[in-house]
Amino acid sequence: MHTPNQRLLVVDALRGFALVTIMLLHNLEHFDVYHLPEGLPEWLVSLDKMIWEFLFFLFAGKSYAMFALLFGLTFFIQMRNQEARGSDFRPRFAWRLLLLLLFGMLNSAFYQGDILTIYAVFGLVLIPVAKLSDRTVLILATILFLQPWAFYQLIDAIRHPVENLGDPTSWGYFGKMWTYITEPSFWDTVVGNLTNGKKAVLWWSYESGRFFHIPALFMLGLWAGRKGLFENSAKNTAFWKRTLLITTLIFLPLWYLQKHMADFITDEGVKRYATVIETSWTNVAFMCIWVATFYLAFQNQKIQKWLKPFIPIGSMSLSNYVLQSILGATLYYGFGFGLYKITGATHSFLIAIVLSIVMYFICVWWLKRHKRGPLESIWHQLTWMGSKKG
Template identity: 30%
Template sequence: MTAPAPLPPAAAGALDGAPRGRVEGLDAIRGVALLGIFLMNVEWFSRPMQELGLGPAAGLAPLDALAAWLVYALVQGKFWILFSLLFGMGFAVMQGRAQASPRPFAPAYARRLGMLLGLGVAHAVLLWPGDILHNYAIAGAVLLAFHGLEQRLLWVLGATLYLLLALLSLLGGALMAAAPALAPDTAVDAAAAAQAYVQGDFATVTAQRLSYFGGQLANEIAILPSILGVFLIGMWCVRSGVVVDPAAHRRVLMRMLGWGAPLGAALTALALWIALGAEAGSGGRYLALGVMLFANLPLALAYLAVLALAFARMPRLRAWLAPAGRMALTNYILQSLVASLVFYGYGAGLYGQIGRAGQCGLVLAVFAAQLVISRWWMGRFAYGPLEWLWRAATWLRWPPLRRAAADV
């Protein structure tokens, strides 16, 4: 494992020696991404994962249907990409800073990814089988091979890798729409999963999570190039300085917004038209998914541009959101812990009993609590709890946790 290339001076300066607000802006964007991720994920604590990607369920009450379709159009897939972009940025920063550090990079990077992989697998088995952290760890290992790419090639290769999965999904969806018999029948597996989640104790639910997680090997392999592609675009965002100094790159961000928003909106509208005209679980829904994958990347980049520009001008809002983003790993896991205790049989057992509108209300309440708790915590401590353990595993030493000690 070779040492990574250093960050360009503009990006390195913005991250290491720039005013606090610039780094705080990235943390604030990460906080918004956490909200979007939870809005998307919460449905799958109360609905079988076997139906993932098929759009809103059939037979919803009007308010629930409105909430479901709004999340489908504006959140699903977009905030996954935004969250992944930010993880890619973090990996890129660590790689770049390592050039100036006397400490060996390769062992620390391997330990960092190993910790993330273990945490992701534990999250999938013990809390929720839709975990993304283990995928990030694997893609992060591959990311190191691309550290020497030119800045322009990072963008081109990243977009190509992402769009490859979108194209394959579109072709598969078109085939299933033309030949409905080819669409997978998930009804039996979904019913068994729902029964386990509703009636099962912790051991039964864990066995169901493990069964689903273990059966996703083909999908795991398929989405890794897509995740890697998003990471490469995140690396471009750091190396170009676009996200670490948005004021100086306003024109670039406005161009990103100018093409990303209309293109993403048009493709989303097409996907919605297809999905609304197809029955739940039909091949038409898979076709809509393929179109939506094409929409997600430009819209996620438009979201990134809007947030970066907005937080550069809104310091109070930025200051409220940033603490949650600084402990994003902890908050991500806590969201799953709360949802598992609310919906699964070994907790409150509300699986299938809270509609999509109620789920969104729950997400907003939990996220509001996380904002308050994160602000309190980060005012006293240098890291979130899991971030502290992650850093300790990376560098094989316990970093100071209390803020006063860490600031010395």
């Protein structure tokens, strides 16, 4: 198996952890087919509710944020490696993003909630940002994290209250998904995912503030790479301990606000935009808690052995992300086994655990024979075609 350096081990493990937890949530959601089976015993309904709420509390909005952070970090690593060879990686990166867009469209054919296409577009922001100073990158990321557009909308909602606030635009598109996802036609599902589904996800990403959140996370990952924050050192251990303490202190009042916002905000427009801001901040704080905890746990040799199974999964993150979409659609959608009809959160959680274990053994088997995952190899070869490196 290809053995990366220590820095890449913790990064790959964290990426694998993010991917597995993303897959857990996707399974609970039946890959966007939100449906509660009827006729389940009360104890199972209660267990389903508990599992749903607990896993969404832990990972919703946090796992994807880790994934985005590591996207920016990976860009830095590639940029640094090419600079060491006297090359500017940015033109290749633009081409690489176009290839990622194509992978994302492939993934979107199976799962409309695909994030790769959005990464491919917003990843372009890293090209001009790459040569800015550390301070400027951090300032830009902070401004985007503050959700300036949502603040503008919030102020406008306070100044001009609306009595009958309409539903978010994305809801109309999500409401149409039942006409193709639950039906037995694979082709109708593909067409629906690539048309109506893409509109639904883009509108939802805009409405939830992710158009600002994602590029901010990319920049934060770039900044973290420059600072070498994932290197194994006493200095970094101290940094992540401080980060864990500070972000926990930030998260707790934000979480309290999340639970009680409806108690002191009655206007629906004000509440909608205040929720976008609060949720964005809360998720970033919790994401930092996860990253800090994972880094610190990985430094402990006894704990590290329990985290190492995430390494091969993270090493093949692109292949695994697309694979979980194909498997999920086949399991839950109408053209496949239609398990959305009979599986609640408990059963979907168990399915996700089994899929994660299977994914791990597939990755171990593959990486013993190849340097990269199958889609990673294609991405690498196409990225560097026409160059000596390719």
